[in-house]
Amino acid sequence: MAREAWGRWGEQDEAGAPNLAGAAQVRRAAGLVRSGRVVPLAQPLHAATPIPHHRAPMMHFMGRDGGDYAAGAKRPGGFQFAEDTVVLPLHLGTHVDALCHAWCDDLLYNGFPGNTLRSTTGAQRLGVEKLPPLVTRGILLDLAVDGPLPDGTPVGRTALQEAAARAGVMPEEGDAVLLRTGWLEAQDGKPNRLISFDTEPGLDVEGALWLAEHGIALVGADNFAIEVLPFPAGQVFPVHQRLLRDHGIPLLEGMRLKALAEAGATAFLFMAAALPLTGATGSPLTPVAVL
Numbered sequence: 504m505a506r507e508a509w510g511r512w513g514e515q516d517e518a519g520a521p522n523l524a525g526a527a528q529v530r531r532a533a534g535l536v537r538s539g540r541v542v543p544l545a546q547p548l549h550a551a552t553p554i555p556h557h558r559a560p561m562m563h564f565m566g567r568d569g570g571d572y573a574a575g576a577k578r579p580g581g582f583q584f585a586e587d588t589v590v591l592p593l594h595l596g597t598h599v600d601a602l603c604h605a606w607c608d609d610l611l612y613n614g615f616p617g618n619t620l621r622s623t624t625g626a627q628r629l630g631v632e633k634l635p636p637l638v639t640r641g642i643l644l645d646l647a648v649d650g651p652l653p654d655g656t657p658v659g660r661t662a663l664q665e666a667a668a669r670a671g672v673m674p675e676e677g678d679a680v681l682l683r684t685g686w687l688e689a690q691d692g693k694p695n696r697l698i699s700f701d702t703e704p705g706l707d708v709e710g711a712l713w714l715a716e717h718g719i720a721l722v723g724a725d726n727f728a729i730e731v732l733p734f735p736a737g738q739v740f741p742v743h744q745r746l747l748r749d750h751g752i753p754l755l756e757g758m759r760l761k762a763l764a765e766a767g768a769t770a771f772l773f774m775a776a777a778l779p780l781t782g783a784t785g786s787p788l789t790p791v792a793v794l
Contacts, residue, residue: 508751517633519751524639524720528677532640532772545597545789552596555700561591593785600754603629604784605743612751625782632779641679641773651685652704657731660713670769676718679773683760686726705731711742715750723755
């Protein structure tokens with residue numbers, strides 16, 4: 504399998520394609536701000552946030568709340584407070600896949616061995632903490648202008664080119680490209696048990712390689728897997744393999760993109776930063792677009 508980006512930023516590089524979003528890209532993106540409107544692109548996180556059935560839902564516990572004071576907890580000087588704890592899978596809701604999240608043939612991005620991931624230590628290489636905060640130009644390629652794409656629809660090179668032509672913008676080096684398929688919007692209001700995570704529209708390999716050829720720093724989408732499900736016969740997560748492993752491009756899954764599309768946004772200042780969870784394979788985050 505091809506390994507296009509391996510060694511591009513040195514044999515010890517663990518950041519991958521976000522290296523392409525440097526100071527020049529930040530300055531260019533800042534120049535796109537016109538109204539100053541900030542559009543959040545993340546799902547709310549709670550016990551009912553859609554999640555595939557092999558993952559546990561989020562658990563939220565209050566360690567101190569108003570009930571404690573009602574039961575007689577001390578309030579020195581009248582002071583009261585609340586605090587809580589959350590237990591959640593890191594690939595929940597709007598989240599980024601670290602470069603260690605998927606690999607094949609026992610090799611991760613940049614040739615690091617797969618056995619550097621251990622239950623006792625986490626990811627010794629390519630953990631999510633190695634992804635730098637990303638501030639760059641974001642572009643929205645809206646594939647759902649006529650409604651959500653049917654489940655199982657592959658998004659290939661031609662569909663992306665047509666979406667870029669409609670938007671009047673072409674991906675360039677260091678960009679964050681966001682793909683709206685309409686899949687997440689189609690799940691609104693459904694209980695988790697009625698959501699299928701086994702069939703959805705998304706990128707095919709040719710579409711993924713078209714994005715990689717343009718030197719993008721990150722690809723995000725509003726579906727669960729970024730790529731089309733079910734997979735082509737005889738393949739398993741081929742887009743994850745090509746983008747994460749071969750090109751070092753992080754995947755930002757489960758984005759809410761309807762408001763951005765309704766605002767008519769095509770190119771904008773984009774910002775996202777993972778939680779610096781040492782050795783983690785992913786992280787929830789709140790990406791934003793500034794118009």
